[in-house]
Amino acid sequence: MASRFREGEAGFGVYVHWPFCLSKCPYCDFNSHVRAAPVDEERFVAAFKAEIAHRAALSPGRTVSSIFFGGGTPSLMKPSTVGAILEAIGKAWKMGPNPEITLEANPTSVEAERFRGYRAAGINRVSLGVQAMNDRDLKALGRLHTVEEAFKAVDIATSTFERASFDLIYARPGQSPADWQAELTEALRRAPEHLSLYQLTIEPDTMFERLYQAGRLQMPDHEVSRALWDVTQEMTDKAGMPAYEVSNHARPGAESRHNLVYWRYGEYAGVGPGAHGRLVVNGRGRVAHSTEKHPEMWLTVVEADGHGLVEDELLSPAEQGDEYLLMGLRLAEGIDPDRYLMLADRRLDPERVASLIEDGMVERTEEGRLRVTKDGFPVLDSVVADLAA
DSSP: OOSSOOTTTTTTEEEEEEESSOOOOOOOSSSOEEESSSOOHHHHHHHHHHHHHHHHHHSSSSSEEEEEEEEOOOGOOHHHHHHHHHHHHEEEEEEEEEEEEEHHHHHHHHTTTTTTHHHHHOOOOOEEEEEEEHHHHHHHTTTTSSSSHHHHHHHHHHSSSEEEEEEESSSTTTOOOOHHHHHHHHHHHOSEEEEEEEEOOTTTTHHHHHHHHTTTOOOOHHHHHHHHHHHHHHHHTTTOOOOETTTTEOOOSOOHHHHHHHHHTEEEEESSSSEEEEETTTEEEEEEEEEEHHHHHHHHHHHHEEEOOEEEEEEOOOHHHHHHHHHTHHHHHTTTTHHHHHHHHOOHHHHHHHHHHHSSSSEETTSOOOOTTTGGGGGHHHHHHHHHH
């Protein structure tokens, strides 16, 4: 059977990683670094331009549907730096109509005042790392802003940009379902169109992991975590911002188009220290990319070689199928089994699918897609592992 999916339908995105932060949060395992001296932004811009040109040579003729500045803390960049990178992307590829251009930002008052400069540079969507809505927990999470600063930043963001979102972390130490309900009520009142709501997890090589292993950090047990999950789904559904992905909630039409490129297993170019990408390279197929993580080493390598790639691996059909399941089943819309066949060169095991349907973990839509049910999402990892086996 021919696939209903045509390559390119999921969109083409560009991810730009700015690796610097004012401080390292104790829960964070992202590629972020603190520097005492000012960053040489002009030197970084030149390196970003080189990497953008390199990726464009591998993926010519694409139309950019979204750009995402992540980090780190991209709102530490000068607006002129953002503008120069956007100009380079516009020269390297064709820009689609009204592309989504997102910048992650921390809601300190100093950065909020820079928002107008980012808007002038071309940013049309901002994602704010609020993380908690009480000062005690913000301090415990290592955040440098207060709740008052966060509210002010959200107000400025919504008045400055076409679109805005903010993140919260829940299932924090000592947080009860009633605590979270009160916090989420306030968040939903302030959120214009999109919320990212992440359960706190203990990541390797973080300060929180060391505290947890030393018995100094008490995480909610499974029963409380599930109650917090249920509160999240019930309240966002009722507010008209249901989950379109495991941790992301939006009003209809306000979903993050860039993140949908990832979850729908589209193509994206990743530039900057520690960035990842997935490109369909002519004559090779779908390729996995990742770059040197250390910022200054990345700069040196790019200046010498024209790119900072440390991984450039052709993905096998089995690997592509597994990645498609891992990403696509996070979405409420689910996956297209025909596309899985096209990528993996094999069909999903009908007996495993039937068993998961019987157990109420997955369901088929009228369009023939396969999606995880509300009962299946809390155990998503197990569902994906079962289908991928």
